[in-house]
Amino acid sequence: MRIDILTLFPEMFQGPFSESIVRRATEKKLVEIELHNIRDYTLDKHKKVDDYPYSSGAGMVMSIEPIARVIDKLKSERHYDHIIYMTPDGQQFKQRIANTLSLSGNIMILCGHYKGVDQRVRDHYITMEISIGDFVLTGGELAAAVVSDAIIRLIPGVLSDETSALTDSFQDGLLSPPVYTRPADYNGWKVPEVLLSGNDKLIETWKEQQAYERTKRLRPDLLED
Numbered sequence: 025m026r027i028d029i030l031t032l033f034p035e036m037f038q039g040p041f042s043e044s045i046v047r048r049a050t051e052k053k054l055v056e057i058e059l060h061n062i063r064d065y066t067l068d069k070h071k072k073v074d075d076y077p078y079s080s081g082a083g084m085v086m087s088i089e090p091i092a093r094v095i096d097k098l099k100s101e102r103h104y105d106h107i108i109y110m111t112p113d114g115q116q117f118k119q120r121i122a123n124t125l126s127l128s129g130n131i132m133i134l135c136g137h138y139k140g141v142d143q144r145v146r147d148h149y150i151t152m153e154i155s156i157g158d159f160v161l162t163g164g165e166l167a168a169a170v171v172s173d174a175i176i177r178l179i180p181g182v183l184s185d186e187t188s189a190l191t192d193s194f195q196d197g198l199l200s201p202p203v204y205t206r207p208a209d210y211n212g213w214k215v216p217e218v219l220l221s222g223n224d225k226l227i228e229t230w231k232e233q234q235a236y237e238r239t240k241r242l243r244p245d246l247l248e249d
Contacts, residue, residue: 025054025055025056025126025128025129025130025131025175025176025179026055026056026057026058026102026129026130026131027055027056027057027058027130027131027132027133027172027175027176028058028060028098028104028130028131028132028133029057029058029059029060029132029133029135029168029172030060030062030091030094030095030132030133030134030135031059031060031061031062031135031163031164031165031168032061032062032063032073032135032137032163033135033163033165034059034060034061036163036165036166036169037057037059037165037168037169040169040172040173041057041169041172045173045176045177045182045183046172046173046176048182049176049177049179049182052181052182054176054179054180054181054182055176055179055182057172060094060098062086062090062091062094063090064094065089065090065091065093065094065097066089066090067089072087073086073087073090074086074087074137074138075087077139083138083139084138084139085138085139085140085141085142086136086137086138086140086141086142086145087142088141088142088144088145091134091141091142091145091149092145092149095107095132095134095145095149098132102130103129103130104130104131104132105128105129105130105131106125106128106131106132106151106152107131107132107134107149107150107151107152108131108132108133108134108150108151108152108153108154108171109133109134109136109141109145109146109150109152109153109154109164110133110134110135110136110154110155110156110164110167110168110171111136111140111153111154111155111164112155112158112159112160112161113153113155114152114153114154114155115152115153115154115155116154116155116156116157116158117154117155117156117170117171117174118194119174119194119195120194121154122171122174122175122178123178123195125171125175126175126176126178126179131175133164133168133171133172134149134150134164135163135164135165135167135168136163136164137162137163137164154167154171155167156170156171194246196235197239197246197247197249198235198236198238198239198246199235199238199239199242199243199246200235200238201230201231201232201234201235201238202234202238204216204219208220216230218230
């Protein structure tokens with residue numbers, strides 16, 4: 025998989041992409057991540073990427089020209105399964121979307137800033153608009169890093185145990201059950217006896233019950249879906 029990220033601040037990705045699972049995936053060449061500074065595609069000496077909107081109100085808008093130039097250049101080099109725009113008013117990012125995107129060959133992610141991008145970018149280039157929640161960030165970089173991480177960890181070979189991702193919360197519409205490890209007794213706080221029983225069938229039934237009860241208590245909206 026290849027992920028091209030269009031941003032005004034490529035340095036913001038150094039931390040998230042240089043550690044942990046994402047670093048492992050890039051080192052194993054399971055994913056290729058390229059950062060593109062939108063300012064490099066401006067034509068004026070000040071590298072201006074924004075302008076005032078055609079309306080009253082505060083805030084600036086990212087101009088169409090530099091964004092169009094970088095998207096056109098990348099599209100001339102390869103086919104993209106999705107061109108994603110990170111925006112607070114996009115569809116809420118969920119595990120099922122991550123699952124779908126992880127099957128892609130090439131995706132492009134545009135990070136918004138200011139009051140957003142010229143609507144013509146969204147109308148003529150963007151194929152998917154994603155939000156990571158009902159709140160506003162300074163820019164789309166952190167959201168793009170979150171989405172990238174969620175996608176990359178699903179690529180076969182990235183996780184040491186490929187079945188691990190299949191038991192994550194939301195994969196089956198439920199939250200994951202509680203998990204425990206050694207010691208079995210810490211300060212009188214004990215691991216449930218069923219997990220020490222060695223009875224796989226009984227343990228699986230317990231996990232399913234716990235997952236349902238936990239979802240009902242913490243995220244009843246998932247059961248409605």
